[in-house]
């Protein structure tokens with residue numbers, strides 16, 4: 001199948017073409033240590049008081065990433081599941097609320113419903129989407145295209161990476177415009193690291209131990225993913241990917257929350273994937289050790305020589321970069337673990353049962 005470019009599945013092709021997708025997402029949007037977004041000249045967002053994201057599935061996890069970044073810069077932001085939004089959240093919209101609809105396809109009915117609900121309430125709307133001419137792109141006040149290229153596999157991979165980067169750039173752009181907040185002190189450095197992100201992803205693709213680790217744990221009773229802050233979003237995305245294509249039980253938790261209930265599920269037959277990005281890692285390490293004390297194998301995802309390496313049963317290495325991007329590298333490792341686990345189980349990876357690429361009913 002020529003469309004697969006020699007890969008066995010579209011999903012594998014899409015995982016492997018992320019360096020290119022990310023290069024396209026970033027191109028022309030970072031200049032001289034600043035974020036430049038065509039259509040959003042300086043001052044565009046100066047009246048924004050708060051940001052609400054609406055999205056579903058993987059796009060919701062990218063929105064969680066965006067929420068965390070905005071909150072870190074001091075901008076009030078919340079990510080909503082689009083299917084819940086109209087009934088539970090539109091009452092909080094003011095004329096200074098910016099609503100960002102994150103949707104790969106631009107056609108998800110729940111997300112379009114939320115977008116329309118926000119518009120009716122007078123919010124200003126932006127969509128972050130992959131598809132030009134999509135309904136979301138036509139109906140939102142503005143559209144930002146992630147330029148990841150067509151994604152055929154039902155399970156979203158490259159579009160998550162591109163969405164997260166696009167939302168990061170938008171967050172930095174908002175911070176530049178809103179007077180009450182200031183751009184991160186290390187903005188120039190983190191943008192330099194962003195430009196190296198495609199290269200770092202390539203390093204992960206070239207050296208990953210995901211296949212071996214997937215084989216080691218295929219057949220386990222359940223799979224847990226833990227992370228803190230930005231990596232909480234990645235843990236949730238890792239678990240969603242895993243359940244979508246392997247049909248195995250997988251859950252993603254904020255690492256500190258493990259001890260407040262989910263720990264009851266942890267046994268020697270439930271591997272725990274622990275994600276580290278240099279932000280409060282000591283606490284995450286402690287949470288991983290709590291799971292290990294109950295017999296769970298720990299698979300850490302971190303940079304080389306990280307303290308987690310010593311306590312881990314298995315290790316997925318990622319290049320050492322800024323904490324803003326590190327989770328996206330961890331996510332590539334988790335995509336590959338899911339892929340190889342699904343392959344070991346003989347699942348129809350590109351078209352998992354009961355799922356559709358774009359869900360056009362509410």
Ligand code: G6P
Pocket residue numbers: 056057058059102103104105106107108111154155156355356357358359
């Ligand atoms: C479906 C797909 C998911 C996707 C979600 C949102 O449920 O199976 O992979 O994340 O829709 O899609 P969107 O196009 O709005 O990002």
